[in-house]
Structures are given as structure tokens and as C-alpha cells.
Amino acid sequence: MLKVSIIGASGYAGAQLVELVTNHPEMALKRTLVSAQSEDAGKSLSQLHGRLAHLSELELEPVSDGLIELLATTMDVIFLATPHQASHKWVEPLSAGKAKVLDLSGAFRLKDTDIFKHFYGFTHTADTGLAKAVYGLAEWYPEQIQQASVVAVPGCYPTASLFALKPLMEAGLLDEQTRPVINAVSGVSGAGRKAALTTSFQEVSLQAYGVLGHRHTPEIEAYLGAPVIFTPHLGNFKRGILATVTVKTKSGTSSAEVAQAFDDAYQNKPLVRLLQQFPKVDDVALTPFVDVYHKLDEASGYAVIGVAIDNVMKGAASQAIQCANLMAGWPSEKGLLHL
Ligand SMILES: NC(=O)C1=CN([C@@H]2O[C@H](COP(=O)(O)OP(=O)(O)OC[C@H]3O[C@@H](n4cnc5c(N)ncnc54)[C@H](OP(=O)(O)O)[C@@H]3O)[C@@H](O)[C@H]2O)C=CC1
Numbered sequence: 001m002l003k004v005s006i007i008g009a010s011g012y013a014g015a016q017l018v019e020l021v022t023n024h025p026e027m028a029l030k031r032t033l034v035s036a037q038s039e040d041a042g043k044s045l046s047q048l049h050g051r052l053a054h055l056s057e058l059e060l061e062p063v064s065d066g067l068i069e070l071l072a073t074t075m076d077v078i079f080l081a082t083p084h085q086a087s088h089k090w091v092e093p094l095s096a097g098k099a100k101v102l103d104l105s106g107a108f109r110l111k112d113t114d115i116f117k118h119f120y121g122f123t124h125t126a127d128t129g130l131a132k133a134v135y136g137l138a139e140w141y142p143e144q145i146q147q148a149s150v151v152a153v154p155g156c157y158p159t160a161s162l163f164a165l166k167p168l169m170e171a172g173l174l175d176e177q178t179r180p181v182i183n184a185v186s187g188v189s190g191a192g193r194k195a196a197l198t199t200s201f202q203e204v205s206l207q208a209y210g211v212l213g214h215r216h217t218p219e220i221e222a223y224l225g226a227p228v229i230f231t232p233h234l235g236n237f238k239r240g241i242l243a244t245v246t247v248k249t250k251s252g253t254s255s256a257e258v259a260q261a262f263d264d265a266y267q268n269k270p271l272v273r274l275l276q277q278f279p280k281v282d283d284v285a286l287t288p289f290v291d292v293y294h295k296l297d298e299a300s301g302y303a304v305i306g307v308a309i310d311n312v313m314k315g316a317a318s319q320a321i322q323c324a325n326l327m328a329g330w331p332s333e334k335g336l337l338h339l
Pocket residue numbers: 007008009010011012013014033034035036037038039040063080081082083084086104105106154155156189190191192193194311312315316
């Protein structure tokens with residue numbers, strides 16, 4: 001059994017990880033942590049998350065330098081489901097021992113530290129951690145993830161967007177002169193658990209935000225290898241992301257070529273479901289699946305691809321488990337397919 005700890009366990013992604021690790025046949029959850037000043041330190045996780053009421057023995061411990069050092073040398077796997085600054089601080093000391101570290105924040109996804117500073121608002125100084133970090137898009141970089149000691153688990157919107165675009169990019173079917181246009185709607189859980197006016201029940205109404213400036217734009221561009229137009233929207237539902245992606249294909253591209261590109265990319269990928277219709281958020285909510293559909297208008301050369309994922313699962317926690325599975329030498333879907 002792999003010994004596992006989760007830092008940021010009281011948040012949405014962290015609590016989801018607690019559930020997934022607890023259900024995993026080869027993982028044993030040892031410790032759950034929150035920040036040093038957390039008002040939830042000392043509470044049991046089941047007090048905060050009713051879904052975890054059966055795990056009443058798990059206590060949330062405040063993080064400290066001493067505990068970080070201990071975890072680095074005694075754990076096999078450590079998940080950080082913490083804000084970007086906290087992950088930036090803790091990834092290097094946590095990866096100094098034998099533990100493999102999976103960070104769910106955006107702190108280690110962008111290799112270009114100038115772009116990072118522009119979009120995240122602070123200077124990246126964890127060079128060693130950044131050099132080690134492998135981007136954890138599980139179905140796309142399995143060999144690199146398997147060798148990694150630090151994984152930067154992708155953001156939720158980049159996961160949905162890249163699953164739509166990478167098959168066409170890999171097949172050389174995208175028109176290089178026209179940027180893909182990504183419109184995506186996320187449920188409110190994407191914003192995290194802490195109270196904020198913009199995410200309160202009375203305030204949320206379908207609306208675009210972060211237009212032409214969201215930090216996920218450079219992340220999508222870095223792992224697609226082309227510029228995009230990305231517009232996120234906040235929807236009045238709890239879980240899920242629906243990304244509708246419009247692309248111009250190369251002149252003469254046929255529907256059969258587009259279908260072949262998606263079949264080639266996702267055959268033998270049990271967590272990716274190629275549908276016969278555009279996907280629905282409810283079909284993936286609380287699951288680790290990626291639902292995908294595509295349609296090409298051969299006359300104009302424009303294609304529309306729909307992708308649905310659960311933002312907290314495939315957009316964060318279940319993708320982190322997929323990466324931990326790969327790092328342990330197991331199939332990425334271990335412990336996830338039959339939840
Ligand atoms: N929600 C989502 O859909 C997705 C989230 N992510 C990323 O995952 C990470 C967690 O997100 P989410 O679960 O939504 O966030 P939440 O705000 O719900 O949870 C954050 C967690 O981190 C803890 N925490 C905060 N500061 C520190 C610190 N300095 N040291 C240790 N623990 C700390 C919080 O507890 P406390 O404050 O009490 O200490 C809490 O447990 C973020 O980086 C987010 O960007 C990525 C993809 C999708």
C-alpha cells in the first residue's frame with residue numbers, strides 16, 4: 001500500500017482526493033493537513049464535508065516546517081490541493097525526500113517564469129521544483145508522468161480544452177492562421193470553498209469572466225503549441241465544465257479525417273468517452289470521465305468540438321490520482337473506473 005498525505009484536505013479538491021484515496025485499493029491515507037492558521041485545524045474532516053461522514057477519524061492537522069520534512073521522508077505520495085503560493089512554497093521541501101509530489105495548483109505548470117509572474121502576480125523562485133515538474137495531462141504524457149517525482153496537475157479548463165484540441169493538432173489538421181476559440185462554462189465549485197460575493201448563491205448568474213486575460217490561456221497555449229482565444233464563464237451549477245471549441249481546419253479536411261484523429265488519440269483510453277452527440281455536464285458530474293464529440297462542416301472547414309468533465313474530478317482530483325497511478329507503474333484508471 002502506498003502511504004498518502006493530502007495538504008489542503010478541507011477544500012473541494014482536497015476532500016475529493018480524500019474520497020478517492022480512501023476508495024483506492026493500493027493507497028492508504030495517513031494524514032490530512034490545512035494551513036498553519038486554519039480555523040479548521042483540529043476538526044475532523046467529516047464535520048466539514050457530510051459526504052465524508054463515514055471517515056470521522058480523520059483530523060485536519062496544521063501544516064508546519066517540521067511536518068513537511070517528516071512527510072517528505074515517510075510518505076510515498078503527497079498531494080497538494082492548496083493555493084498557488086502555498087504550493088510554490090511547499091513543493092521543493094516535500095520533494096526533497098522519497099515522496100512523490102502531485103501539486104493541483106497552477107504554481108508548477110508554466111515553465112516560463114515571466115509569463116507566470118504576469119498571470120499569477122508573484123515571482124517564481126522554486127527553480128529546482130519547476131525543473132522537476134512534469135505536466136500531468138494523464139492520457140497525453142503518460143511516459144513522462146511515469147518517470148516524474150513532481151507532477152503539476154493541469155487546471156480544469158486547460159484539461160477540457162486540450163482534450164478537444166490536441167487530437168487535431170497531433171494529426172496536423174488545424175489551420176495555422178486561425179486561432180481556436182474556446183468557450184467554456186464552469187460550475188461554482190471551480191472557484192474553491194472559501195466564501196466570496198461573486199460565487200454566492202444569490203449572485204451567480206451565467207457570465208463571462210477573465211476575458212482575454214485568464215491565467216489558463218498561457219497554460220492551454222503552452223501544451224497545445226499554438227495561440228488560442230479562451231473565454232471562461234461561471235454557471236449557476238455546482239460541478240462540471242462544458243467546453244465548446246471552434247476551430248478552422250486545414251483546407252480539404254474531411255469528417256473522416258477528423259473522426260480518425262479522435263479515434264487514434266483516445267482508443268484504449270478507458271476514461272475518455274467518444275460520444276455520438278454533444279456532451280452534457282450532468283453525465284460527467286462526480287465522475288473521472290472526459291466526454292467528447294466533434295462535428296465538421298466540410299464546406300466551410302470549421303469544426304466544433306464539445307468536451308465535458310467534472311472540474312473537481314478530471315479537472316483536479318481524479319486526474320491527480322491517474323498521475324499517481326502512472327508514477328507507481330499502474331494503469332492510470334486504477335481505482336477510478338468503478339467508483
Ligand atoms: N476547484 C477546482 O475545480 C479546481 C481547483 N484546482 C486547484 O486546486 C487547489 C485547491 O483548490 P480548491 O480545492 O478549489 O480550493 P479550496 O479553497 O476549496 O481549498 C484550499 C485548501 O487549501 C488549504 N490551505 C490554504 N492555504 C494553505 C496553506 N498556506 N498551507 C496549507 N493549506 C492551505 C485550505 O484550508 P485552510 O484555508 O483552512 O488552511 C483548503 O483546505 C488550488 O490551487 C486550485 O487552483 C485545480 C483545478 C480545479
